[in-house]
Amino acid sequence: xxAKLLLADDSLTVQRVIELTFAGEDIAVVTxxxxxxxxxxxxxxxxxxxRLLARxxxxxxxxxxxxxxxxxxxxxxxxxxxxxxxGRRDQDALKRLVLGSVSTKVLYGAPCDVLVVx
Numbered sequence: 001x002x003a004k005l006l007l008a009d010d011s012l013t014v015q016r017v018i019e020l021t022f023a024g025e026d027i028a029v030v031t032x033x034x035x036x037x038x039x040x041x042x043x044x045x046x047x048x049x050x051r052l053l054a055r056x057x058x059x060x061x062x063x064x065x066x067x068x069x070x071x072x073x074x075x076x077x078x079x080x081x082x083x084x085x086x087g088r089r090d091q092d093a094l095k096r097l098v099l100g101s102v103s104t105k106v107l108y109g110a111p112c113d114v115l116v117v118x
Contacts, residue, residue, distance in 0.1 A: 027057060030071070031044065031064070032066065069102045070109075072084060073105075073109040073111070077111050081110075084112055085117060086116055088118050
């Protein structure tokens, strides 16, 4: 039985994790939009789809709108994910303190293991 792997949409996350995937794995690539990112989101999904198909890995592609951390935790919960992989962006300390980071919120809220990719 393959593990359920959930990838957040960050293109760097997808690029790094795709190298670790194998045919037959249950993978979902989740994108969360809330700002003017429609073109970037489409490009990221297209890139992920091409890379996974090149490795003979099929995946589902899911798009959510809302607050990224909440949507990723919700997706991991509803899909019964075994592992949620998220990227980490470097933010200055003040911005991180005021706004928090998606990866930190996901670490504390996810119902499964979380891998943060730098």
